[in-house]
Amino acid sequence: MATGDNSSEKSLARAVSILDCFRPEQPEWGVSEIARHLHLSRSTAGRLLQSLQAQGVLGQNTATRRYIMGSKVLTWxxxxxxxxxxxxxxxxxxxxxxxxxxxxxxxxxxxxxxxxxxxxxxxxxxxxxxxxxxxxxxxxxxxxxxxxxxxxxxxxxxxxxxxxxxxxxxxxxxxxxxxxxxxxxxxxxxxxxxxxxxxxxxxxxxxxxxxxxxxxxxxxxxxxxxxxxxxxxxxxxxxxxxxxxxxxxxxxxxxxxxxxxxxxxx
Amino acid sequence: MATGDNSSEKSLARAVSILDCFRPEQPEWGVSEIARHLHLSRSTAGRLLQSLQAQGVLGQNTATRRYIMGSKVLTWxxxxxxxxxxxxxxxxxxxxxxxxxxxxxxxxxxxxxxxxxxxxxxxxxxxxxxxxxxxxxxxxxxxxxxxxxxxxxxxxxxxxxxxxxxxxxxxxxxxxxxxxxxxxxxxxxxxxxxxxxxxxxxxxxxxxxxxxxxxxxxxxxxxxxxxxxxxxxxxxxxxxxxxxxxxxxxxxxxxxxxxxxxxxxx
DNA sequence: TCTATTGTCCCACATCGTGGGACGAAGTAT
DNA sequence: ATACTTCGTCCCACGATGTGGGACAATAGA
The missing domain is CATH 3.30.450.40 (GAF domain)
Incomplete structure (x- = not known):
């Protein structure tokens, strides 16, 4: 259930597991932190995070460059x-x-x-x-x-x-x-x-x-x-x-x- | 803003625009409906919807086979x-x-x-x-x-x-x-x-x-x-x-x- | 009943996502 | 201050992954 690799889309599955990292206990994540947590390369993690931010799904603390959830999920x-x-x-x-x-x-x-x-x-x-x-x-x-x-x-x-x-x-x-x-x-x-x-x-x-x-x-x-x-x-x-x-x-x-x-x- | 093609990930961008279709005015969508709405092929739309469902992001009305938002977005x-x-x-x-x-x-x-x-x-x-x-x-x-x-x-x-x-x-x-x-x-x-x-x-x-x-x-x-x-x-x-x-x-x-x-x- | 439309499956193609490595910036310890 | 680590980002060649057309059975509508 944790890693539902049933689906074919790999990048999508990764994006979802990235979003799943954001929890009330830890609402802020950096690129390397995510990469380590999900066993991804920093390139991949960074690019996915950027994409998610560009889509408005994630936000970014401009000072620390760390990512946070975006307001779009509220609409969803x-x-x-x-x-x-x-x-x-x-x-x-x-x-x-x-x-x-x-x-x-x-x-x-x-x-x-x-x-x-x-x-x-x-x-x-x-x-x-x-x-x-x-x-x-x-x-x-x-x-x-x-x-x-x-x-x-x-x-x-x-x-x-x-x-x-x-x-x-x-x-x-x-x-x-x-x-x-x-x-x-x-x-x-x-x-x-x-x-x-x-x-x-x-x-x-x-x-x-x-x-x-x-x-x-x-x-x-x-x-x-x-x-x-x-x-x-x-x-x-x-x-x-x-x-x-x-x-x-x-x-x-x-x-x-x-x-x-x-x-x-x- | 509607089609933020700023990001490189194409499938991810599509997945997000699919999720954006689900609004209080129309909380249920079928595969073809989504495909028409976003100018995607039915294959692509169907596969993305399936993946999103497999990830728990979307749910499915088993009777009508139409998709609805899943409870995961509440957690997000x-x-x-x-x-x-x-x-x-x-x-x-x-x-x-x-x-x-x-x-x-x-x-x-x-x-x-x-x-x-x-x-x-x-x-x-x-x-x-x-x-x-x-x-x-x-x-x-x-x-x-x-x-x-x-x-x-x-x-x-x-x-x-x-x-x-x-x-x-x-x-x-x-x-x-x-x-x-x-x-x-x-x-x-x-x-x-x-x-x-x-x-x-x-x-x-x-x-x-x-x-x-x-x-x-x-x-x-x-x-x-x-x-x-x-x-x-x-x-x-x-x-x-x-x-x-x-x-x-x-x-x-x-x-x-x-x-x-x-x-x-x- | 016939017809139109639905969701799913398969497959060949090339596009898109991948990870390694290099880079400068920022932070930390010495 | 300097050396060192760790950070986020960028570039690039490779090939895995996502793509759309078409065929199919199932369902809904006429």
């Missing part, structure tokens, strides 16, 4: 977002969830056996859960991940279980049987709760968003530090979360009665 | 954002501005003689100002644009004035002298106001954010439909906007007294 990502109508449909719910809870609220979609944060509003508090748009996380850890997994096709659950469940914190569920039981509970409750399974010391709530065909297309999530986001708070927010997930599902064209049956039984 | 854009520490420093201000006003709040940075929306929280209302991350707009129209321009280097002002000022709405300032006078006023007030200059029927407020060297690095903006966002409201929100711009500037390392002098004189 907005194209991605608009095609993902989940994000559009769920945005109102996201804003409302954030307004009510004042905690970090986010939306995840599943891609294969991972989930990706496609939108998020962070808590204004200085101690908060931080997630970045585009960040990938596992499905088995964290409320949003479990919510996605609980309603995913069986095939996906099988794939997730076929590999060892990576431990993210001391409370991550790593026992297969326990995870399956948890997914069952989630299907009954309509939401998932995570006590520090993904981030130590954080509590998270997650609920599925369905589309018109009844498939899960996303998970709505809110998470905060346990010092502030207590179980009492979580209990208060749960019906709101479900209400908003129902509303977002409706916006996606969902006409089923899953949420009604859950909310009635509460 | 988060690298761009993190390198832009403006966004980080100003996020708290953005959230607060949105919370207080319940209108669409956004952050713009200048790039050449344009501005780009790098972050935004949309109003939960159904009638609202809509801007997309990565969207480019002119500097002379709209509150955030004028705020950026008012504090930009003279060279930039000259460049903006050297071309005709494009009319975006009936109220856009298109007379050079009038724009210069407006910029003067903005420097005195510390903020810019736009009555439908960029979007017809919208009112916007914009304030500059400075960094440690005293240069403007961004503009903080809030905008809403005039039916709801009246002049009275604007007057109430102005000191808050200035306060938040001051706070964001401080987070960027600004130690000047510009905002104090403005806020004192109010």
């Amino acid at each position: 990502s907005s194209a991605y977002m608009s095609q993902l109508d989940v994000a559009r449909a769920a945005r109102a719910a996201l804003v409302e969830l954030h307004r009510v809870t004042c905690e970090t609220a986010s939306i995840y979609v599943r891609e294969g056996t991972e989930r990706i944060c496609v939108e998020r509003i962070e808590s204004p508090e200085s101690v908060r859960v931080v997630v970045r748009r585009g960040e990938r996380m596992p499905l088995h850890a964290g409320s949003a991940g479990k919510a996605l997994l609980a309603f995913a096709p069986e095939e996906i659950v099988r794939q997730v279980l076929s590999k060892p469940l990576e431990r993210m914190t001391s409370r991550t569920i790593v026992v297969r049987k326990q995870l399956l039981k948890e997914l069952e509970i989630i299907r009954n409750c309509g939401y998932a709760i995570s006590h520090g399974e993904r981030f130590e010391d954080a509590l998270g709530l997650g609920a599925p968003i369905f589309d018109s065909t009844g498939r899960v297309v996303a998970a709505l999530n809110v998470a905060g530090p346990i010092t502030r986001f207590t179980d009492d708070q979580a209990a208060r927010f749960t019906p709101i979360l479900l209400q908003l997930a129902a509303q977002a599902s409706q916006a996606m064209g969902y006409r089923g009665t899953y949420f009604q049956s859950i909310l009635r039984s509460e | 854009s988060s690298a761009y954002m993190s390198q832009l520490d403006v966004a980080r420093a100003a996020r708290a201000a953005l959230v607060e501005l949105h919370r207080v006003t319940c209108e669409t709040a956004s952050i713009y940075v200048r790039e050449g003689t344009e501005r780009i929306c790098v972050e935004r929280i949309e109003s939960p209302e159904s009638v609202r100002v809509v801007v997309r991350r990565g969207e480019r707009m002119p500097l002379h129209a709209g509150s955030a644009g004028k705020a950026l321009l008012a504090f930009a280097p003279e060279e930039i002002v000259r460049q903006v004035l050297s071309k005709p000022l494009e009319r975006m709405t009936s109220r856009t300032i298109v007379v050079r002298k009038q724009l210069l006078k407006e910029l003067e006023i903005i420097r005195n007030c510390g903020y810019a106001i736009s009555h439908g200059e960029r979007f017809e029927d919208a009112l916007g407020l914009g304030a500059p954010i400075f960094d440690s060297t005293g240069r403007v690095v961004a503009a903080l903006n809030v905008a809403g439909p005039i039916t709801r966002f009246t002049d009275d409201q604007a007057a109430r929100f102005t000191p808050i906007l200035l306060q938040l711009a001051a706070q964001a500037s401080q987070a960027m390392g600004y130690r000047g007294t510009y905002f104090q002098s403005i806020l004192r004189s109010e």
Whole structure:
């Protein structure tokens, strides 16, 4: 997956792997640095970087001559977002969830056996859960991940279980049987709760968003530090979360009665 | 600018122009469609699209075989954002501005003689100002644009004035002298106001954010439909906007007294 | 049903990308 | 200050790599 040499275009593949080097942890790269990192000659690395800059994909710190991401990728990502109508449909719910809870609220979609944060509003508090748009996380850890997994096709659950469940914190569920039981509970409750399974010391709530065909297309999530986001708070927010997930599902064209049956039984 | 054939890499340039086709207005493309649009042979277009998909840059609607943006661009854009520490420093201000006003709040940075929306929280209302991350707009129209321009280097002002000022709405300032006078006023007030200059029927407020060297690095903006966002409201929100711009500037390392002098004189 | 258009595959050709090496500039240690 | 390393860029000959035409089956539309 790291070196997908499946494609024929070599220079293109290299350009992509160059772009992949630019990450929040290290947003700036020099020519030789890239060359070393990707085992390229400096000529090649330099020329590719120049080309990418000429195309506006990369920018350059004129002082240090080091390269940084360019603003073009923002435009691309907005194209991605608009095609993902989940994000559009769920945005109102996201804003409302954030307004009510004042905690970090986010939306995840599943891609294969991972989930990706496609939108998020962070808590204004200085101690908060931080997630970045585009960040990938596992499905088995964290409320949003479990919510996605609980309603995913069986095939996906099988794939997730076929590999060892990576431990993210001391409370991550790593026992297969326990995870399956948890997914069952989630299907009954309509939401998932995570006590520090993904981030130590954080509590998270997650609920599925369905589309018109009844498939899960996303998970709505809110998470905060346990010092502030207590179980009492979580209990208060749960019906709101479900209400908003129902509303977002409706916006996606969902006409089923899953949420009604859950909310009635509460 | 459309066909930057400055770069040597041909396939790379083509790949980039393919990616540029994916826009919110048309997020899905077929092979032949792309080939026609960019005057490529179907073989070439198809192969490039396949490669881009293999790299994870594009996705594919398996039913229609048409291509869409892939989630990788989200990761790239988060690298761009993190390198832009403006966004980080100003996020708290953005959230607060949105919370207080319940209108669409956004952050713009200048790039050449344009501005780009790098972050935004949309109003939960159904009638609202809509801007997309990565969207480019002119500097002379709209509150955030004028705020950026008012504090930009003279060279930039000259460049903006050297071309005709494009009319975006009936109220856009298109007379050079009038724009210069407006910029003067903005420097005195510390903020810019736009009555439908960029979007017809919208009112916007914009304030500059400075960094440690005293240069403007961004503009903080809030905008809403005039039916709801009246002049009275604007007057109430102005000191808050200035306060938040001051706070964001401080987070960027600004130690000047510009905002104090403005806020004192109010 | 027939027809037009789609996406994919194959292949010969030459264009385009490649890496080695040389160069001056900038930074670092002595 | 000098010597040394490391930086980004440039040049160039070689050949790997990307190219477009055409054929193909599959699909969509009439």
